[in-house]
Amino acid sequence: MNAMMAQPSTQRMMIGSVLLLIVFLAAWQWLPGLFGIPAFIIPPASTVWDEFLHMLANDRLVYHTVITALQVLAGFVLGVILGMVVGFVLGMSQAAEFMLSPYILALQIAPKVAFAPLFVIWFGYTVYPKILVAVLIVFFPVMINVLGAVRAIDPDIVRLARSFTASRFQVFWKVEFPAAMPPFFAGLRIAATLAVIGVVVGELVGGNTGLGYLLTFGEGAGNTAMVFVAIILLTLIGIVLYAVIVAIENRVLHYLPARARKIT
Amino acid sequence: MSAIRLEFRAVTKRFPAQRRGDAPVTAVQNVSFTVADGEVVSIIGPSGCGKSTLLNMGSGLDPATSGEVFVDGERVTRPNEHVAFMLQKDLLLPWRTIRQNVEFGLEIQGRPTADRHRIAEELLVKCRLQDFIHHYPHQLSGGMRQRAALARTLAVDPAVLLMDEPFSALDAQTKMVLQQDLGRTLADTGKTALFITHDLAEAIALSDRVLVMSQRPGTIIEEIKVDIPDRDNPMERRKSPKVGPYVSALMELLHIDQAAA
Ligand SMILES: Nc1ncnc2c1ncn2[C@@H]1O[C@H](COP(=O)(O)OP(=O)(O)OP(=O)(O)O)[C@@H](O)[C@H]1O
Ligand SMILES: [Mg+2]
Secondary structure, three states, rough: OOOHEEEEEEEEHHHHHHHHHHHHHHHHHHHHHHOOOOOOOOOOOHHHHHHHHHHHHOOHHHHHHHHHHHHHHHHHHHHHHHHHHHHHHHHHHHHHHHHHHHHHHHHHHOOOOHHHHHHHHOOOOOHHHHHHHHHHHHHHHHHHHHHHHHHHHHHHHHHHHHHHHOOOOOOOOHHHHHHHHHHHHHHHHHHHHHHHHHHHHHHOOOOOOOOHHHHHHHHOOOOOOHHHHHHHHHHHHHHHHHHHHHHHHHHHOOOHHHHHHHHO | OOEEEEEEEEEEEEEEEOOOOOOEEEEEEEEEEEEEEOOOOEEEOOHHHHHHHHHHHHHOOOOOEEEEEEEEOEEEOOOOOOOEEEOOOOOOOOOOOOHHEEEEEEEEHOOOOHHHHHHHHHHHHHHOOHHOOOOOHOOOOOOHHHHHHHHHHHHHHEEEEEEOOOOOOOHHHHHHHHHHHHHHHHHHHHHEEEEEEOOOOHHHHHHOEEEEEEEOOOOEEEEEEEHHHHHOOOHHHHOOOOOHHHHHHHHHHHHHHHOOO
């Protein structure tokens, strides 16, 4: 974490994490056997790898992974746009917040994944229920963070802009929008992990595509290694999305002191 | 007599009651004064007497309940390009570099990029921030940030500067340096300024006249002409033997000794 302490020993830390990975993989490979845990409970690393290759060749693994990844991306982007727009509107209009907040609170408390069966009833075994669950689940952290940020702006800054004869749009574009960026990105990080959950739940509930489908398929077939492969790939999708967001955040929020950026 | 830049004409400001049943708060009552071109006028008065309220009306952000405010002979009804204000808080935007912050007002007023850069860089040199043009506010000290805020205020070339305790958050030494900067800059540019402060010595060091306000509802109870040379050099002015008697007179008017007793 502490960049200043890390500087001299970066190389050693790299070696350390590679070693740790090797230890982890070795433990996964041999420890379950040593403790007598059967392969259908925890399949060793090599079995999961073999299953991965097998699925690539026979189960259209790339296709299912791409489907899930695209649904995650679609749900994420739509949810973020929606959350941002609603966050700004509620932040700028007392009346809108007053009227809409009870409904938003109710929706926020409702477990979003419980909507998955409903969406399947509405849209059938298509991509839409999955994307919709992701949109719903991504929406809240983004909306709440943007709303909070707009609320937290020092009114004197807005008055300063207005004293320079700023229009309402200029106040938004030059003050409110940039001021909301740090909490917005904090919301995006949370949303990235939630988007994967939303899509997977959608896939578990219905359909015959995506990694969520492979999860249920593997479960039904008693193929534990297949379930492991699906979990690992889902995690990878989440990691890629998260990494992209962090990379964008570092460019957009480059003005923040380094420490403040790490924490949020 | 030179032209009048800023005029308050029988200005009263009442705020509606916060709770039902309360009487409305009269912050300032029947305030009239003028500030001539190139003049620096300070306002002092007890806390809550309506100094900031006056300034807000001058900037056109809040309307007067009755009476009128004029800048350059034009009635102020909304924010306009003739006035610019500066507060105790620097209000620098953390996502903008110092130069971009100084350009903030110019950008809103739609000035071309080349002009903005030229004006901002000139002012940053004047404010001795030329080495920090591309820094972000968090990389500057409090005094430097306030100098940047002054540059931002001057950048839009306002006819009148409205300042609400701009230096009151600074330590005593930084404050004197900034007062010196301000005194010089105001004299160099011939700007007109209305300056609110609680610091009696500051008011005397910087201004041509000091207006003293009463407790709320605030009105102007006294006008004191500061008859000391070197208005462009507050540092020098502070050393004048005449400062002491002025401070005593102001203390008398504000009943500071009674408040302490
Ligand atoms: N928006 C508002 N709504 C209601 N009352 C207000 C509002 N703004 C100011 N007041 C009241 O008006 C009076 C004058 O306030 P103002 O801020 O102008 O005082 P001030 O002279 O600047 O005080 P200080 O020296 O402490 O800064 C105060 O009693 C304050 O409570
Ligand atoms: Mg005040």
